[in-house]
Amino acid sequence: MNDCTKRTNGARWGAAIWAAGVLAALAALPPAASSRLPDRLATHWGGSSPDGSMPLWAASLFPALIWAVLALSVAFAGRRGGAAARPWAGVTLLSGGVFLAGVQASIVRANLDRAEWSDASSVGTGVTVTVVAATAAGVLGWLAGRRGGAPTSGEETGGATRMEIPEGERFVWLSRAANPWLHLTAALTGLVAAAAALAAAGGLIGLQWALIAPFAIASTLVLFCSSVQARVTEKGLDVAFGPFGWPVRHWAAQDIKSARAESRTPAQVGGWGYRLSGLGTTVMLRAGECLVIHPRKGTEFAVSVDDAERGAALLNSFSTRQAS
Structure with missing residues (x-):
């Protein structure tokens, strides 16, 4: 298996882990806080006041279904579009996952410890932060996708210690390599940090920096060495x-x-x-x-x-x- 194939497989596994992690977070967050939530959750706001609600099971299932359809659509488009589709796939998966997870956490936090869904607090601040984070994630997805093309190299030549370069000619050599196992390690440690941050954003736990920081740092360092x-x-x-x-x-x-x-x-x-x-x-x-x-x-x-x-x-x- 050459490096191009390994890199592609590593990216696919990383995307699959990300998709599964987001799906699990969307589906599990409301049930995890069910003891502190009303029977119906406020899920839509008109200004600062809630004006729509769903049963807890629906509030859990509906965003998870949206994400599943989105992730499957990206996977299908990626297989059909090849390398040209990678930047857009990265944008959609990262920004879409961050946006849906952030909105779900904001909804759960707004409904925590309320007797009725109509008493839910505003989600304005949470949604604003989520939009900013989703936009940043989309930019990172685009940059990563743009660099994910197949490796290229300069002119064909023999294996001499020096290469003859004709006058007036410019040669460039380029080679890429990736380790899919390091990609997977970065994805898994990143998911642990993201899950802890999401639980804190939803109000289920306090902000556990002792858990979030080590896994986030490990994920970043491994990613940049992968x-x-x-x-x-x-x-x-x-x-x-x-x-x-x-x-x-x-x-x-x-x-x-x-x-x-x-x-x-x-x-x-x-x-x-x-x-x-x-x-x-x-x-x-x-x-x-x-x-x-x-x-x-x-x-x-x-x-x-x-x-x-x-x-x-x-x-x-x-x-x-x-x-x-």
Whole structure:
């Protein structure tokens, strides 16, 4: 299985976990607070006062059905649309999930400890915060989807240590890699943090930072170490991390003494992700071929991407040209 297929499978599993998590949250939030809720829940407001209600079971089932239809529609459109549909799929899943979950939490909080649904408090603040969060999530989904295309590379060439570059020609080498298991780990730890935050927003528990913060930080760190893009141009090497291509490490061509392709394993470098070892720094997403650079200052840096030999050859050519 190549890196493109692994990355696609990892994204699909991540989307599936997100869809299932949102579905569970929408369906479970009202029943979880049933002992503190009236028989019917206020579900619609005219201004600051409620003017519509549903039985508790309907308030739980209706948004879950909306989400299920939306998620299935996105899955179908994604299969039909291919890579071009990924940005819109990311926008819809992230913004839609955040919006529905936020609205459900706002409804539950407004109905907590009320004798009748007509006594429910306003949801204005909660919905406003939800809209802002859903918009931000949609932007992140778009950026992640835009970077999810298939890996590309420069001109076909042999596996020489240097690459011949004709006068007037510009060569660029680009390779991406992702680890689906790290994607899944980021999704699962993120769901734990999101579930705790959602329960707090719904008023079921207090704001448990001791639970939310560690899982949120772990999810973010793992996510940014779960995929990488390496790019070689005449300016040098850029290595971008995570689904949004940030942060980026840059080495100028003249600052690189040499580059090579080398096979490494997680056991050699101490595990998966961003690793520091006796071999220097290694971004280990899968065992096998790595692009390794030897800077003029500092320790070696390696990144596990396909087609490393060609990237090293092009980088050596640029380094020699800049140094001369």
